[in-house]
Amino acid sequence: MSTQKHVRQQADTVEENALRLDESKAEQIIDALNTDLAATYVAYHQVKKHHWNVEGAEFRDLHVYLGEVAADLEEGADEIAERAQALGGVPLSGGATYEEHAPVEPEGQDVYDVRTSLHNDMEMFGDIIESLRDHIGLAEDLGDYTTSEMLRRNVETIEEHAHHFEHYLEDDTLVVETAQE
Template sequence: MSTQETVRRQAGSVEETALNIDPEKAEQLVDALNTDLAATYVLYHQIKKHHWNVEGAEFLDVHEYLGEVAADLEADADELAERAQAIGGVPLAGGATFEEHAPIDPEGDDVYDIRTSLENDIEAFGVIIDSLRDHIELANDLGDYTTEELLRDVLAGVEEHAHHLEHYLEDDTLVLDSATK
């Protein structure tokens, strides 16, 4: 718990910065960035859960790939938070806060088979993709081309990971289950 007696910046506040973004526009942009930040961290923790719990014949490949996905999501979250701060906002922080503001619900605490886990990840990626596309349009409409470019970069990586996860779920595999033997 903090022992600081005064708060330097109120959560949810937006202040003017040297970037000269109109405060009303900055509020909308910070809200959008914080939504994407929250979703990214909720998915990050879900991906880490799957990374830790994956089993089976393709364990190592899936484990390593999910580690890469988690690292990319963590880097994206950092970029989103830093941009929110740069335009005068206060980035969200904390697990409960992220879950409260994310447009996705975290998967439960139970461990599922890897196919179900990856399907849940793809579903979450889809929600994030839609959110990022909406926020790219918002940033463009508000004339914040730097935020727009950042969100486009995040979107490209998120789409790539969603596409790669689809490949893990294809039915063409060298691993045969007992039903096909």
């Protein structure tokens, strides 16, 4: 724990910002951004777990792909956090804080088969997509077109990955499964 005696800005506060967005509007957008930040980091940790634990005939491709997904999530989270700070807010931080504020729940600590893992990721991404779309509308309604555009880029990336998860989960494959006894 820090031994620093002076807090520069308390969590859950909004300061005046150089972007000249009204404080009450900034509060609403920062709250939405922190929700998206939390959801993104919960998804990041779940995808990293799958990246580490993937097995099977498609191991290499999925391992590499899930690493790319995690990198995209981390990049998106960084952009979201920096925007919240630019608007005068304090971005959320810490695993427990993310899970508490996220509109999604991680699958838990157990390791699941690849299909279950990817299905869980696809479902989580669907929930994140819905939240991002709502927050794009909020930012538009409040006149924060920069945040709206940034969230559009994020939702585009998440949608692309959700679509790829869907393709991975299709039944068509070159891998022949043997009957389970």
